[in-house]
Amino acid sequence: MAGQLVFPFFQPRSSRSSTKGRVRALATLPRIAPAAVRVPELAHEPSLFVFPPGAPQIFVHEGARQTLERRLATAANQPVVLSITDNRHSMIRHARAGGVLRVRLHHMFLGSPPAVQEALVHYLVNGNRQASNLVGQYIDANLTRIKPRRRTAMQLLTRGKCHDLLDIFRSLNETYFDGAVDAVITWGRSSKRHGQSRKSIKLGGYNAVERLISIHPALDRPWVPRYFVSFVVFHEMLHHVVPAPRGGGRANLHPPAFREREATYRFYERALAWERSHISRMLRA
Numbered sequence: 001m002a003g004q005l006v007f008p009f010f011q012p013r014s015s016r017s018s019t020k021g022r023v024r025a026l027a028t029l030p031r032i033a034p035a036a037v038r039v040p041e042l043a044h045e046p047s048l049f050v051f052p053p054g055a056p057q058i059f060v061h062e063g064a065r066q067t068l069e070r071r072l073a074t075a076a077n078q079p080v081v082l083s084i085t086d087n088r089h090s091m092i093r094h095a096r097a098g099g100v101l102r103v104r105l106h107h108m109f110l111g112s113p114p115a116v117q118e119a120l121v122h123y124l125v126n127g128n129r130q131a132s133n134l135v136g137q138y139i140d141a142n143l144t145r146i147k148p149r150r151r152t153a154m155q156l157l158t159r160g161k162c163h164d165l166l167d168i169f170r171s172l173n174e175t176y177f178d179g180a181v182d183a184v185i186t187w188g189r190s191s192k193r194h195g196q197s198r199k200s201i202k203l204g205g206y207n208a209v210e211r212l213i214s215i216h217p218a219l220d221r222p223w224v225p226r227y228f229v230s231f232v233v234f235h236e237m238l239h240h241v242v243p244a245p246r247g248g249g250r251a252n253l254h255p256p257a258f259r260e261r262e263a264t265y266r267f268y269e270r271a272l273a274w275e276r277s278h279i280s281r282m283l284r285a
């Protein structure tokens with residue numbers, strides 16, 4: 001029996017929910033530094049660090065890889081071949097064939113805390129459900145280490161006709177996040193055709209893999225107060241910092257911790273009231 005694959009393949013969950021007007025813009029900011037470095041064996045020549053230009057690299061700490069491979073082999077009581085990947089979709093794959101356990105892991109696991117590695121081993125060897133949940137949570141918390149889908153230069157449009165998103169973002173980042181949010185932001189593009197009105201409008205979106213916040217251009221109007229645009233941006237920034245718990249299937253994107261933090265916004269009540277009284281105008285905008 002060869003190449004039997006064992007489910008689940010862990011998939012990163014992107015909370016992709018861009019505005020209706022699709023955003024062309026994509027991430028340029030560097031990812032969080034990869035956990036590890038591929039160290040050439042000393043027997044080889046010292047000039048092994050040749051990076052082809054342009055292409056992103058994954059760095060694999062060979063010692064860390066071997067340690068994990070040995071740990072897996074001991075727990076599984078059989079030979080293990082561990083490969084480290086920079087995959088976008090499949091974070092963990094494993095298959096048993098010919099008395100060998102073959103495992104392919106995203107590089108985020110090499111630098112993971114001991115508890116996560118323990119859970120990983122437990123999941124891979126015994127298929128433990130609890131361990132699988134813990135591993136899933138770790139993946140969700142490390143989405144920024146997954147390479148973005150496209151690498152083309154980003155076209156971010158932050159300065160609108162009425163509101164400057166970068167200015168709003170920076171001021172929120174200072175006030176509420178100690179400057180720790182390293183997402184990027186842009187105005188989305190409107191999909192509305194002339195003369196039509198919308199049935200619903202998604203005022204903002206956050207894409208975790210691209211770390212991209214997009215804001216609906218209908219908010220770039222003189223009659224939309226800055227504190228409201230700011231509130232929408234704040235909400236999307238919270239998606240960047242508050243992980244969505246994975247509770248048996250669908251993720252809850254707005255868990256209680258999220259709502260609590262959202263309510264700390266200085267003009268929270270005012271923003272909600274403004275939204276209620278202007279929703280129909282925004283649908284027509």
Ligand SMILES: [Zn+2]
Binds near residue numbers: 235239253254
């Ligand atoms: Zn949301």
